[in-house]
Amino acid sequence: MDGNGRWAKKRFLPRAAGHKAGVDAVRKVSRAARELGLECLTLYAFSSENWKRPEQEISDLTGLMKHFIRSDIAELHANDVRLRVIGDYRAFDDEVVELIEGALEKTRDNRGHTLVIALNYGAQDELARAAAKAAEKGPITPAAIEAELDTAGLPPLDLLIRTSGEVRLSNFLLWQVAYAELYFTDMLWPDFDKEALSAALENFAARERRYGGL
Numbered sequence: 001m002d003g004n005g006r007w008a009k010k011r012f013l014p015r016a017a018g019h020k021a022g023v024d025a026v027r028k029v030s031r032a033a034r035e036l037g038l039e040c041l042t043l044y045a046f047s048s049e050n051w052k053r054p055e056q057e058i059s060d061l062t063g064l065m066k067h068f069i070r071s072d073i074a075e076l077h078a079n080d081v082r083l084r085v086i087g088d089y090r091a092f093d094d095e096v097v098e099l100i101e102g103a104l105e106k107t108r109d110n111r112g113h114t115l116v117i118a119l120n121y122g123a124q125d126e127l128a129r130a131a132a133k134a135a136e137k138g139p140i141t142p143a144a145i146e147a148e149l150d151t152a153g154l155p156p157l158d159l160l161i162r163t164s165g166e167v168r169l170s171n172f173l174l175w176q177v178a179y180a181e182l183y184f185t186d187m188l189w190p191d192f193d194k195e196a197l198s199a200a201l202e203n204f205a206a207r208e209r210r211y212g213g214l
């Protein structure tokens with residue numbers, strides 16, 4: 001989810017207004033993903049590198065996380081959505097951690113759809129942690145690493161979308177992206193909606209996936 005700051009700048013608004021609009025997009029795109037029949041949607045909300053941002057912006061972002069969990073978890077639960085978090089969310093303040101754990105607990109048995117939020121997530125960190133855990137248990141094989149990833153048990157990654165015109169992965173799901181299809185759009189995240197998601201899915205559906213075969 002990239003482009004909140006540029007979305008705000010275009011409107012002569014503070015960056016915080018862009019992040020707020022970004023949360024509205026999260027709500028809409030999460031609903032759209034369910035309506036379009038997706039099994040799982042993962043959103044990169046806060047990277048392990050985002051701590052480099054000014055303190056005020058980090059506090060705006062954590063404020064929005066709290067607000068989102070408080071205001072949206074009932075709807076998610078009512079719609080049979082299971083929440084998962086990847087990344088080390090324990091780095092956030094106690095209130096955020098409590099809210100997250102409450103939401104994970106409340107929705108853990110839901111099976112209609114899985115909404116995964118990446119919080120304080122970095123793929124290199126995830127891989128290092130997974131490899132260390134795998135090594136404790138036995139030989140380090142791809143399957144052994146896979147079983148220790150934060151995404152263990154989630155369906156394979158099919159499509160990765162990045163908004164705002166940047167064409168890079170920025171430490172997101174580096175292991176899982178092995179055979180995923182990549183989709184880049186110039187649209188800024190707050191403008192991304194059901195129509196944009198449908199367009200990405202239509203593009204994905206037209207691709208030929210060979211997984212190294214013929």
Ligand code: IPE
Nearest residue numbers: 001002003004005006007045
């Ligand atoms: C959202 O967009 C990223 C986060 C959710 C932290 P940015 O804040 O990176 O917006 P730009 O790249 O400055 O436009």
Ligand code: MG
Nearest residue numbers: 002003004005
């Ligand atoms: Mg950005």
